Amino acid sequence: MRVADYIEKLKPYEGGKPIEELKRELGIEGDIIKLASNENPLGPSEKAVDAIREIADKVNFYPDGDAYYLKEKLAKKLGVSRDNLIFGNGSDELIELIYRTFATDTNDEIVYCYPTFIEYKIIGMAFNKRLVELPLKDFAYDIDAIIDAVNPKTRIVFLNTPNNPTGTAIKRKDLERVIEGVSDDVLVVIDEAYYEYAKAEDDYDEILDLYKKGNVIVLRTFSKAYGLAGLRIGYGIASKEIVDYLNRTRPPFNVNIVAQHAALAALDDDEHIKNTVENNQKGKEYLYSEFEKLGLKYIKTYANFILFDVGDDADRIYNELLKKGVIVRSMSGYGYKTFLRVSIGTPHENEVFITKLKEILNV
Ligand SMILES: Cc1ncc(COP(=O)(O)O)c(C=O)c1O
Structure with a gap:
């Protein structure tokens, strides 16, 4: 072949x-x-397990492609509008949708520090993008190097906080430096897959509101603290404009019915x-x-x-x-x-x- x-x-x-x-x-x-x-x-939460049992005999139906109830509940919990939310088959899928939607030219460059979550690299290679991989400095993202590496060809910057595999966090002021240091049409992805754990550390900065900057998407997931990794459901918080574009390349039923119901119940189990x-x-x-x-x-x-x-x-x-x-x-x-x-x-x-x-x- x-x-x-x-x-x-x-x-x-x-x-x-x-x-x-x-x-x-x-x-x-x-x-x-x-x-x-x-x-x-x-x-997983017992509430999520009960929800899975309840939905089991309804899997002959397609899921709600707009995840209406889940969007409603999560929007309230996060204090954002439902238009600011998008769900993926794991946050993995959202990384893929981000590439598919915002890095469409062969010369597009993607910037991140390495080692980090390997999917930024693997998906970038699958889309044949130019990957600008910068070394971590003292096991943490090197903000100055990132800002220096961004140029007119850059389309996406990935920032992972806490970073997998080092566990290091990026300070809010450093995230802001990147966002301010790049042009408005570079998408800054802040991957907070471990947010619920990070939040327990006194010196971890809240950063969700940075999505309001317009060229930022924050990624989170139900796979880690929520214990639903096997169901595959993650989400992004971004401007309505970014969400609208991502919805154009998103498969219509990307998040299955069981995952949606389990996540809905899991959100009730503080x-x-x-x-x-x-x-x-x-x-x-x-x-x-x-x-x-x-x-x-x-x-x-x-x-x-x-x-x-x-x-x-x-x-x-x-x-x-x-x-x-x-x-x-x-x-x-x-x-x-x-x-x-x-x-x-x-x-x-x-x-x-x-x-x-x-x-x-x-x-
Ligand atoms: C930093 C980071 N982002 C995203 C993911 C993917 O999570 P999901 O299960 O939501 O696809 C992982 C999983 O290991 C991760 O470590």
Whole structure:
């Protein structure tokens, strides 16, 4: 089959290893712990699960392509108008729609710092765009470098706060510097997939209102703190103009009926978010203190994962952990040859992870 060179060069996205795959590959019986994809270790809200059961016998109907009720509820919660909201099949799909809608010329340039959420890159490659990839500085977005890199060909700037995989946050004044430093027709994407977790840190800046600047879209998701990753639903907050354009390239039924109902119910369960965030804060403190005892360097996180330096070949430690039934992520593919990223789990999962890590490090 003949394909374009740029498709030939693509490598499919590699997610965290699924539990079932590890069982198949290594024949491991018993408990496997997955701390690899920043999922909610407490599971989904019970209210969402009930909503899924209730809608199960109505899946013969197409979903509401405009997500009327969900838009209504979310708009109220966020204090925005329903015209400022767009939903996607995960925020992944919104990243794709952003490319499809706003970077339509072959010479268009896209700017972001790397390592960051790999989909900005993979989708950009799939659309054959010019990717201007700048190194992170001290594990954080380099704002001056971004502003310097923007030129008349730039169409989109991706800013991820907190940044996956480093967990670092971008200050509001720095986001404002980027927005003010680029022309009005460069779209600034602020990806806040981990917002609910970040909010628990005193020094995390609220930034949602920046969408009012007109060339900004803020992305959030139900996949992380809301625990609905398997249903695929995320959303964007932007000016009516941006939302209107995105709606022109959006598939009509992109968010399925089950996801819409579950998300609607999940928005009613503040208690579940509170427990989720509390679990995360406690897990974070525990893991920080264990890393300190082990003398391992880690990066302060605003999210539900921690990037840390094992001081050894990351792939080797990753594989040793797999053999012991613990799935994390090796960061060697991102150029961090001695770093792993671990999602914060339940107290039990965190303890098992630390115990197995100690066994491998012989301490
Ligand atoms: C920064 C960031 N943005 C977006 C996503 C995608 O989330 P969704 O499940 O909504 O597609 C992820 C998932 O890992 C992420 O880390």
